[in-house]
Amino acid sequence: MRIAMVSEHASPLAALGGPDAGGQNVYVARLADLLASRGHEVSVYTRRDDPDLPDTVPLPSGAVVEHVRAGPARPIPKDDIYAYVPDLAARLERAWRRRRPDVVHAHFWMSGLAALPAARAAGVPVVQTYHALGTVKRRHQGAADTSPAERAGAEREIADGCARILATCTDEVRELGLMGVGPDRCSVVPCGVDTAHFSSRGRIALEPGRRERYRLLAVGRLVPRKGFDLAVRALTRLPQTELVVAGGPPADGLLKDPEAARLLTLARRLRVADRLVLLGAVPHEEVPALIRSADLVLCTPAYEPFGIVPLEAMACGVPVVATAVGGHLDSVADGETGLLVPPGDASALAEAVRTLLDSPGLLRSYGRAGRFRAVDRFTWERVADGVERVYARVATPVPVPSGAPR
Template sequence: MRIAMVSEHASPLAALGGVDAGGQNVYVARLSEELARRGHDVTVYTRRDAADLPDRAPLPGGAVVEHVPAGPCEVLPKDDLFPHMPAFGAYLSRAWGRERPDVAHAHFWMSGMAAQLGAAAYGVPVVQTFHALGTVKRRHQGPDDTSPGERVGIERQIGRTCERVLATCGDEVQELAAMGVPVGRVSVVPCGVDAQQFRPLADTADAPARGQRHRLLACGRLVPRKGYDQAIRALALIPDTELLIAGGPPPDQLDTEPEAARLRRLAEAEGVADRVRLLGAVDPRRMPALMNSSDLVLCTPVYEPFGIVPLEAMACGTPVVATDVGGHKDSVADGHTGRLVPPGETAAIADAVRELLGHEARLRRYGEAGRERVLARFTWQRVADGVEQVYRRIALGQELRTEVA
């Protein structure tokens, strides 16, 4: 099949850890690579944000990234890209007029807008993965939500008119239904993890050295919604334990990062500054060793559309304590691979951590179960199986029902 991936701000070539570079970039990259390895012709369309980028660049497995001129050739916050989507869509229309894809898969709402503009003249079926929904962001961020005001209305329109919505978790299906998107138009295919890269390791020399203390790890983009403040407050209730926070700018730039400064002030106020280490951006190749060096991985956001970090930790055989939100509900098996706790409840986080740190056999059992769960349900091969099935049935014009891959 000829597959067009549309990911307007999340390039599969981007360095991870920035404000707008995270799980969506990983999803697009790994899904595209896996589909290309299966013999599909995959092109990823993403916005050109630097003048020196090549027109086309290869990905492992045979997929290609095509840089689309839409707006200035510079990095812009994703919420500022909305005015440039008509130009993005016009580019897709010209490209698809020359060579029509069998299916277009749009990632994020603005990509869906551009993909529908590009597909209109040629009848290209559009599959939509939102990765995050404006209704959820508005609910949790309120006046701090910087999304364009048109976002929710456009998401609703895309959900009702695209060929298929691919949700990443059951919680998203409920959110879509509340928006008025018929659940019969939705399939659930989760995110995935590279279980060969993220695996149990005996050698953790690539991780920071640790002493006798227990080690907790939190990682991801260094933004307030990730809930690192909750992890720091919980640490004040957990003795003989250190917390490492991985993500954000390179270590030598952390002093200029507002969120890093806020977290450091909080650690001082909570009396745990000597037990909190902000690592900044960590080379992805070192992340498996870092997770293996940790007793537990904490994932404590107030909301999380899916969240790949719990899967990475589980693939490494490291148990997870996560807030009971979004995709965490599907990925973490409470009482089996880790613990789910109510969002925003510091005491509950601390209680769960203390309980697990006090039972070494249970920690080991949870870690082994997490690895098994990932291999059974969350490899990129399993994700590609589900996505590929949806593509093929759409291309053949077969009716789809609400389903979970």
């Protein structure tokens, strides 16, 4: 199958950890690689943000990344790309008229907005993955939401025009229902985790009385919506416990980062600054060992379209305490691989953490169950299986002339 993916701001080649580089980049990269390794012809179209980038970058898997000229060839805020969506659509149309894909998979709403007219002109079905919904973002961020005003209407327009919506969790299907999109238009395929890279090898179980401090770990982009401030507030109720936060700019740039400054100011005001450690960006190859060094991983956003960090923690055999939002409701088995708590409730978060830290046997049990759940349900191979089924459902085979080999 010839597959075109559109990921306008999230290139599979991008370094993770920036304000606009995270789970979507990982999802697109891993899915493209796996589908290519299965014999599909995969091209990922992303906006050129550097004039020195080659037009086409082949990946070891056989997939290729196509850098599309749409707007200035430099990094710009994700929301500013909206002005260049027509340019992106026009270039996609030209590319697909020359070489027609069997299916287009659009990632994020602006990708869908560009892909739909281009695919329509080429007679190609579009599968849409939103990765995040503007209605949810606006509900939680209010006036702080920088999305273009047209986003909500565009997302509804995309839902009407695409062949299938590929949602990453059941809560997203519920949110789409509130927008008037029926569940019959959706297929749920979760995100995945590399269970070989994120493994429980080297995991040291908690031993009572053998640690000066318990370690809580939070991993993710250093942005307010990740809710790291909730974990800082919970520290006031958790003596002999440190909170390590990994993510954001490199360590030498943390002092200039507004979210790092906000967290440090809060920690000083609450008198827990001596137990807050901001690591900054951590290389991907070092993240599994960091996760395994923790007693618990905290995932505390007010909303989360899916959230890969809980899967990474579970794959490493580390229990998770997460807010009961979005994809966490699917990934974390409450009372089995971790605990779910109400968003925004530092007291409930601290109580859940204390419950687990006070029970080493429960921690070990949750850790083992988490590893099993990750391997059983959330490998990237399982994700690719589900995505292939969605593609096969919507793709229209290219007609083969009579007598030609099939």
